[in-house]
Amino acid sequence: MQMTSKTLIEVSQFTWPKGFSADSTHAGFKPDQDDMGWLYSSTPANAAGVYTTNQFQAAPTKLTKQTINLAHQLQAVVMNSGNANSCNGAQGETDALMMQKMTADRLQIDPQLVGIASTGVIGEPLPMDKIKAGISQLKLTQNVGVTKAILTTDTHPKTMTVKCLIDGQEVTTTGFCKGSGMIHPNMATMLGFVTTDAAITGEDLQQLLSTTVDETFNQITVDGDTSTNDMVVVMANGAAGNQPLTKADPDYPTFAAAFKQVLTHLAQEIAGDGEGASKLVEVNVSGAYNHLEGQQVAKAIVGSNLVKAMIFGEDGNWGRIMQAIGQTTAHVDLNGVSVAINDLELVYNSLGTGIDDDKVAATLKQNKVVIDVDLHAGKATGTAWGCDLTYQYVQINASYRS
Known part of the structure; x- marks a missing residue:
């Protein structure tokens, strides 16, 4: 396929952008799989981040936020699974700083260019x-x-690569993330890069x-549930050679669309890989009073345990969808x-069909269930993703530490 500035090409094979390196190793947090890794840019990259709003924000998350806020730059991110380094008090903060310094020393860069991320058990x-x-390896x-x-309880890696033309140059945007349980973000997801x-x-990013x-x-x-370690970090190193993008640039919408395509795919991957999940659920709301209310209603439906259980049980009890809508403060034509559901109309004019x-x-x-809702209260829309609630979710979380 010939690429034009108006074409986004989804790349099925995961590809690192120019100037980026990565590696992983088994440091011993888990018995039989790699549990540490890093990302590295050959030059300092402009950076941005979003972070959990949980009041018990973990030490690695706080330190990465502080580091990015210094100058919106990073050159490396080091990460581990199996231990969240959360709720460990002053020692946790000291350990996070040491993890940052050890990585910087290994790479011979400024510690203030190193982000860190941890996920796993809280309080150890x-x-x-x-x-x-691990860092030495x-x-x-x-x-x-x-x-x-x-990865922790994830069943598979979640990755995405999209390429597009910006200023005549091929630009690659790649994302990967983890997240399966403790997912109800108010910023991002468990860990995303x-x-x-x-x-x-950095400011535009x-x-x-x-x-x-x-x-x-x-x-x-x-x-x-919202985790203590949630974080999404972006690094843009400019190695593609395009003129620096601004909102006024005619190619900015193309890059923004490619960027959104990456994040949308990763979000759907997390929703579909929810702990114990057997189905991906997508809710599309139309006729909302405004976009915020459309988003609110969509997430209320996909987050309802009654709706999730209904979908797992393959029971068309549409009343559970109605109660989820009614619990919100959104404008609704009652x-x-x-x-x-999957184009089968269950409710019309608030009455069963x-x-x-x-x-x-x-x-x-079906493995994917799409719920379409029209509130008939305006012209705005909203979309959210989630999964069903299965017996296996309880089994996984009843024995998480083992």
Whole structure:
């Protein structure tokens, strides 16, 4: 396919942008898989981040936020799974700083160019001997193992690469993330990392990330719980050679669309890989009073345990969708709501259509369930993603530490 400035090309094979290296290793947090990794840019990259609003924000998350806020630049991010380094008090903060310094020393860069990320069990001290050993083993390669090294209860890595033309130059944007449980973000998801070789200022990148997160990661939910370690970090090193992007640039919408395509895919991957999930659920709201209310209603439906259980049980009990809508403060035409599941209309003008239960049960067997809702209160829309609630979710979380 010939690429034009108006064409986005989704790349099926994961590809690092120009100037980026990565690696992973087994440091011993987990018995039999890689559990540490890093990202590295050959030059300092402009950076942006969004972070959990949980009051018990973990030490690595706080330090990365402080580091990025200094000058919106990073050159490396080091990460581990198996231990969150959260709720460890002053020792946790000291260990986070040491993890940052050890990485900087290994790469011979300024510590203030190093972000860190941790995920795993909360409240256990970070074993610094394992951190030190892991950092000493990491190399500057094109290894994609880092996409697996951050996983906890995830069943697979979540990755995405999109290429587009900016200022006549091919720009690559790649993202990977982890997230399966404790997902109800108010900023992003568990851990997400996006790299791009586009040239764009840190301030513009931060604005783009914050705006796009609100439309993607902030519109997913698995279990209604917000983690202490949630973070999404973006690094843009400019290696593609385009003129630095600004909002006034005619190619800015193309880059923004490619960026959103990456984050949207990753958000859907997290929703579909919710702990124990058997189905990806997408809710599309139309006829909302404004976009904020459309988003609110969509997330309320996809986050309702009653709706999630209904979908797992393949039961067309549309009343559960109506109660989820009614619990919000959104404007609603109480006599005009319509609801459809996989294009089967269950509700029209707020009344059941009498559709055959067997037809609804059959469509709910699909791996993806799409719920369309029309509030008839305006012209705005909203979308959210989630999953069903299964017996396995309880099994996983009843024995998480083991």
